[in-house]
Structure formats: C-alpha cells, structure tokens
Amino acid sequence: MKKPDIVILGAGYGGLMTAVKLQKKLHVNEATITLVNKYDYHYQTTWLHENAAGTLHHDRTRIPIRDVVNMDKIQFVLDTVESIKPEKKKIKLENGELQYDILVIGLGFEAETFGIPGLAEYAFTIEDINSARLIREHLAYNFAMYQHEDGKNLGRLNIVIGGGGFTGVEFLGELVNRIPELCEEYDINKSMVRVINIEGEASVLPGFDPQLAQYAMNSLQSRGVEFITGAMLKACKPDRIVFEKDGKEEEIPTYTTVWAAGVRGNSIVEKSGFEHSLGKIEVDRDMRAPGHKDVFAVGDCALIMNDKTGKPYPSTAQIAIQQSGTVANNIKALVQNDEELESFEPNLLGTVASLGHNDAIGDILNKWKLSGWKAVMMKKIIDNRYLLKLGGPGLLMRKGKFNIFY
Ligand SMILES: Cc1cc2nc3c(=O)[nH]c(=O)nc-3n(C[C@H](O)[C@H](O)[C@H](O)COP(=O)(O)OP(=O)(O)OC[C@H]3O[C@@H](n4cnc5c(N)ncnc54)[C@H](O)[C@@H]3O)c2cc1C
Known part of the structure; x- marks a missing residue:
C-alpha cells in the first residue's frame, strides 16, 4: 500500500512543532512528511517587536529549519503557498504543486486593517x-x-x-x-x-x-x-x-x-474555500476542519471556542505549540488506522508581556501576578523553554536569552 503523504504548510510555532513531533512519532516507512515554508528559517514571532525596534538583531530570532528538522525524515520545500484545493487534495505553490493525503495548515496570521483608510x-x-x-x-x-x-x-x-x-x-x-x-x-x-x-x-x-x-x-x-x-x-x-x-x-x-x-488568520484559508471566521477555521476538538477528515489547522489559522467564556481562545504561540501535540498524535493515529483521535484541551499557563529590557508584567496560572524583574525572568524562562523543546540544549545555548541584568 502507498505511504500517505503528509504535508505541513508553514514552519511557525504550530507547523514546525508538528513536524518535529511527527519525525519522532512516525517511521520513514510509514509516511512521507513534507514541510513547506516561504523562508528557509523559522522565526520566533514573539520576538519580532524587538527586531522591529532594533533592540535585538533578527539573526537571534531566526532559526535555520535544517537545524531543527531531520532532513532524512522530512522533505523541506522552500516555496510560497498560493492556494489549497481541498476537493483535489492539492496545494498550489508559487513554483509547483503538491498532493496530500493529510494536510496541516499552519500559515499563521496577517494584519487586519478593518478597512481603515490608508x-x-x-x-x-x-x-x-x-x-x-x-x-x-x-x-x-x-x-x-x-x-x-x-x-x-x-x-x-x-x-x-x-x-x-x-x-x-x-x-x-x-x-x-x-x-x-x-x-x-x-x-x-x-x-x-x-x-x-x-x-x-x-x-x-x-x-x-x-x-x-x-x-x-x-x-x-x-x-x-x-x-x-x-x-x-x-x-x-x-x-x-x-x-x-x-x-x-x-x-x-x-x-x-x-x-x-488587529490580526486575522492567513487569507489563504479564506481563498481556498474553507469555512472561516476572519481567516481562522473553527476546528473540531480533534483539530480537523469541519467536513474535511484529512485537513488539520493549527495556531493562528485555527479557532477554538472556550466553552466556559463563550469566546474563542486567544491566538498565542503557547496555544499553537500545545495544539501541535494533538495534531501530531492524531496524524499518527490516522496513519496507523487507530479509531480514537484525541481532543485538544488548552492548558493555559498564563501570559507575560515584556515592557522593554528591564520591566514586564505576568499573570501566571491565574494565581500569581508578577511585575518587574520577576516577570522579566519569567519571560526569559518561557522563551528558553520553547528553544529547549524545539531543538534541545544545543539550540538553547545558541539562541537562548541568558542576560540577567537587562
Ligand atoms: C510582536 C508579537 C509578540 C507576540 N508575543 C507573544 C507572546 O509573548 N506569547 C504568545 O503566546 N504569543 C505571542 N504572540 C502571538 C504568537 O506569535 C502567534 O500566536 C503565533 O506566532 C502563532 O503561531 P503559528 O504557528 O500559527 O504562526 P507563525 O508562528 O506566525 O508561523 C507561520 C509560518 O507560516 C509561514 N507562511 C506564511 N504564509 C506562507 C505562505 N503563503 N507560504 C509558505 N509559508 C508561509 C511563515 O513564514 C511562518 O513560518 C505575539 C505576536 C506578535 C506579532
């Protein structure tokens, strides 16, 4: 029987973490995994404001994809996605086309200007x-x-x-x-x-x-x-x-x-005919697009309602990373013909917002309110923890934030 083609669009928090998890969960004989991204690097979106202000060089923020992905297990395609044709299971790229059996949409966000002139x-x-x-x-x-x-x-x-x-x-x-x-x-x-x-x-x-x-x-x-x-x-x-x-x-x-x-999900979602709300697919609990048993959405392209508040969960890197675990597990289950798919349950750990180098605020587990140097340290711990998860101690040492005094 033909190995299924798994195609992951976007190497952001959601897409790249899905790829990194799948390369550990599936044997090369079980599936062909392809990761598509428009750059040959992953960037930490959560650090971009530092690059924009000029307080952190962008080379600290970008991570070559080959440094975290095992190229023997995952085919990397450097290209820009133009559209998805779910009825034909095809992806149109700027320079070609791909066919999929299982798709992960992790194309991130775009600015939403709400029609404000100029x-x-x-x-x-x-x-x-x-x-x-x-x-x-x-x-x-x-x-x-x-x-x-x-x-x-x-x-x-x-x-x-x-x-x-x-x-x-x-x-x-x-x-x-x-x-x-x-x-x-x-x-x-x-x-x-x-x-x-x-x-x-x-x-x-x-x-x-x-x-x-x-x-x-x-x-x-x-x-x-x-x-x-x-x-x-x-x-x-x-x-x-x-x-x-x-x-x-x-x-x-x-x-x-x-x-x-204002942000919204990538407009490719909308152009490709998926049901959406501001470019986000309101996914089923197993992270699949309603009516598409072979399409998962992750990160800022996915929308999940919080049943307690009746509002969607916020679009965050934290949630995108957590979702990648469910998506990877469920893809493994599909490939191995397991009936049971798991449901995604966000584990909200809290939020820390930096206020420059030496100040920050944080609301941790809805219990601890932090400000000042404690919140600054917490922000660095969160950033460093992600690097460790993504690429192990080597990546952490190369890209981590260890400066204590600012
Ligand atoms: C300045 C800033 C600070 C933030 N701080 C925090 C924070 O502290 N904590 C937090 O949890 N969240 C934070 N967020 C939100 C968080 O960054 C997003 O929720 C998160 O990046 C979503 O992850 P994602 O995988 O969906 O998309 P992204 O990480 O944005 O990745 C999308 C990927 O898709 C690729 N891509 C896009 N279009 C195409 C295309 N057409 N073809 C091929 N590839 C394409 C991109 O190159 C990128 O690699 C912040 C956001 C910003 C802008």
Whole structure:
C-alpha cells in the first residue's frame, strides 16, 4: 500500500512543532512528511517587536529549519503557498504543486486593517522578519532625515502605535529602550521624540488583569510614552494620522505608524474555500476542519471556542505549540488506522508581556501576578523553554536569552 503523504504548510510555532513531533512519532516507512515554508528559517514571532525596534538583531530570532528538522525524515520545500484545493487534495505553490493525503495548515496570521483608510498603504505591521527589519530601518531613516532636511520636520520624530494590545505594548517597551540609542546616534535631543499609543479602550491590554495593565501604562508613561485612550484611528496618511476622541477628529504629524490592533488568520484559508471566521477555521476538538477528515489547522489559522467564556481562545504561540501535540498524535493515529483521535484541551499557563529590557508584567496560572524583574525572568524562562523543546540544549545555548541584568 502507498505511504500517505503528509504535508505541513508553514514552519511557525504550530507547523514546525508538528513536524518535529511527527519525525519522532512516525517511521520513514510509514509516511512521507513534507514541510513547506516561504523562508528557509523559522522565526520566533514573539520576538519580532524587538527586531522591529532594533533592540535585538533578527539573526537571534531566526532559526535555520535544517537545524531543527531531520532532513532524512522530512522533505523541506522552500516555496510560497498560493492556494489549497481541498476537493483535489492539492496545494498550489508559487513554483509547483503538491498532493496530500493529510494536510496541516499552519500559515499563521496577517494584519487586519478593518478597512481603515490608508492603513494598508502607509502603516507598518510586525508580521515577519522582513516587516520587522523594515520598521527598524525606517525609524533610523527618519531620524537621519530629520537632521538632513533644512526645515526641521518634527513629524519625522513622532512614532504612532495603533493599538494597546499585547503586541503594541511589547513594542512600546522596546521603543523606549531604543529611542535613547537612536537619539545619541543621530544627535537628536530625546525630548523632541514622541512615542504615542492610540487605544480604543479606556486602558491598554484589555482582558489582562486591570492592575497589571495599569502597572504597564505607568511604567511606559514614566519612560516617555504618551497614551491616547478611548480614541479610534480614523485614517493613516503618508505624513500624519487622523484619530477621533470624544467626538472630535484630531491629527498627529508622523511618518511612522505601526498598526498593532488587529490580526486575522492567513487569507489563504479564506481563498481556498474553507469555512472561516476572519481567516481562522473553527476546528473540531480533534483539530480537523469541519467536513474535511484529512485537513488539520493549527495556531493562528485555527479557532477554538472556550466553552466556559463563550469566546474563542486567544491566538498565542503557547496555544499553537500545545495544539501541535494533538495534531501530531492524531496524524499518527490516522496513519496507523487507530479509531480514537484525541481532543485538544488548552492548558493555559498564563501570559507575560515584556515592557522593554528591564520591566514586564505576568499573570501566571491565574494565581500569581508578577511585575518587574520577576516577570522579566519569567519571560526569559518561557522563551528558553520553547528553544529547549524545539531543538534541545544545543539550540538553547545558541539562541537562548541568558542576560540577567537587562
Ligand atoms: C510582536 C508579537 C509578540 C507576540 N508575543 C507573544 C507572546 O509573548 N506569547 C504568545 O503566546 N504569543 C505571542 N504572540 C502571538 C504568537 O506569535 C502567534 O500566536 C503565533 O506566532 C502563532 O503561531 P503559528 O504557528 O500559527 O504562526 P507563525 O508562528 O506566525 O508561523 C507561520 C509560518 O507560516 C509561514 N507562511 C506564511 N504564509 C506562507 C505562505 N503563503 N507560504 C509558505 N509559508 C508561509 C511563515 O513564514 C511562518 O513560518 C505575539 C505576536 C506578535 C506579532
């Protein structure tokens, strides 16, 4: 009998961890496993805000796929997925086509701009290494231009972050570390630079413990961040943004708007005809797409409802990694003709948000509220634990975060 072809799309937290687990669970004689990714490296999405601010070089964030995948057991295809044809069990790639018997969709997220005029054209988003690198270079360019131009254009030194959710707040924390370095490099007085956060709710980090969210705002404010809460971004133009607060429209001149207020699942899910909600497939408990016994979705392409709250579980790396275990076990069961597939149960360990190098907040197991150096240490432990799981002690030593004092 022909070995089944297992195809995994995307080498992010969900896809790569599924591949790494399957290479241990299945013998090469049992199935052919193919991993497709548009880069030959995996990047840690949860570190991208550091690359975007310029506080961490992107080489620390990317991990060559060959370093964690056993190429004797898994075929790696460096290509971009264009679409999935579930009725024909085919994947259309930029440079070819693949056939599958079992598919895992782990293509991650995209920014959602909710049709706000100009955001798609003029705002930056933190999505992958390229977009993060672009923000870092753009910040430096504007500082250099400020000095170069005859008329001093303060808009070049205004940095607007749209959205005070997790990504927005973590990016603000990195910016307050980076701005003094940029000012020194480009001979600019630090007091001229404005870092402004625009948030629709009354406080940043909606959904987080309110006291910790307030701690985050105080910490960032004390280091120069301006918060405009209860305000909606209305338009982004090449040289300014427009927002509405208390029924009044206002403008801020800026050449740098970073949009961190909306994500959705990869649009390939939608284009390929799967039932979806903002690009996410509401998967059955065994992580398969409804009506598709041979298609699994993982990470930000999957949506799972929390029966207790009636809301979806948040899209996080933590959940994507946990889901990869269920997906790998269930693929093994399908390959070995086991009747029973396991159900995915998230084990929410908590959340830690960094506020720059030396501050953070954390809500651990709904029991411990951490801030300051304890939360900073916890964040490093979480980051290092993932590296250990993915590539063992060797990867941890190469890419881990061991700096204790910042
Ligand atoms: C700045 C930031 C900070 C975050 N911090 C945290 C945190 O502290 N904790 C936490 O739990 N979560 C955090 N998140 C959320 C977390 O990063 C995501 O939930 C997680 O990355 C989802 O994993 P994934 O496997 O679905 O997708 P990803 O990890 O995004 O991987 C998707 C993969 O698919 C590939 N791909 C995409 N399109 C194509 C295509 N067309 N063809 C081929 N390959 C493709 C990409 O190259 C990538 O390798 C953060 C997110 C951001 C942006």
